[in-house]
Amino acid sequence: MVEPGLIRAAQEGDRDALITLLREIETHVYRTAYYILGNEQDAMDAAQEALIRIYTKINSYEEKAQFKTWVQRIVTNICIDKFRRSKPTxxxxxxxxxxxxxxxxxxxxxxxxxxxxxxxxxxxxxxxxxxxxxxxxxxxxxxxxxxxxxxxxxxxxxxxxxxxxxxxxxxxxxxxxxxxxx
Known part of the structure; x- marks a missing residue:
């Protein structure tokens, strides 16, 4: 999914690497959010929230877990919280x-x-x-x-x-x- 070098560069403060990283995962993040929430607007909100969280928490990612599972954990938890707050239509x-x-x-x-x-x-x-x-x-x-x-x-x-x-x-x-x- 994502090159480890890109992740390390983003963690070291390379803004361009971080932006590239977020662009590479945004479709996957949105797709997961849409499948869980079933509503385009809620999925866009959840995906945006997940991308912001990934942006702010990139330094907490440790290579012992796969990056895609770390990302999916973030977006899934956001979606479950959002779904509990208001059931989508x-x-x-x-x-x-x-x-x-x-x-x-x-x-x-x-x-x-x-x-x-x-x-x-x-x-x-x-x-x-x-x-x-x-x-x-x-x-x-x-x-x-x-x-x-x-x-x-x-x-x-x-x-x-x-x-x-x-x-x-x-x-x-x-x-x-x-x-x-x-």
Whole structure:
């Protein structure tokens, strides 16, 4: 993701290196925030807050952890705090935008409903389950990276993922049978 030399330069006070570093991670930070919060404006606010925190705390980063897990821990914690303060709302229009690239109109409509069902199901999960699902399936983190990012034991991450998958399966039962919830 990011060169260790760039991180060291940023920690040593190289302003250009710090700006380059923040630009390299901003898309990943926003993507995580959006997947957790499900709302563009909240995600932009959380991403901005995370980038500011990374900017001010870069010297506290220690190379014993991967930089991306350190960053993800920051953004995930900010998102969980933000989500607890005010539950977000997500419009169907926001979900439809993600699937506009599909050529077939029927596929686009079905995909929009599927995305909404999945997003709604993820939103119904407890905060800690939602965070591990986002990091594992939307950010493609390994179990160890999730454990590092959320500062949880590896077995707890596995347990959260297992329970989250069970909950999602129950929540999406109607969809799996070919019907759309609603």
């Amino acid at each position: 997500v419009s169907i229009e926001e979900h439809e935008m993600v699937f506009r690239e599909k050529q077939n109109v029927e596929e686009e409509v079905l995909s929009a409903y599927a995305a909404k069902d999945i997003r709604d199901a993820i939103d119904m999960l407890p905060d800690h389950h939602r965070a591990v699902v986002v990091l594992r399936y939307l950010q493609d983190f390994s179990y160890n990276e999730i454990a590092d990012s959320l500062d949880l034991p590896l077995n707890t991450v596995k347990s959260y993922l297992f329970r989250a998958r069970q909950q999602l399966q129950t929540l999406l039962h109607d969809y799996q049978k070919g019907g759309v919830r609603g």
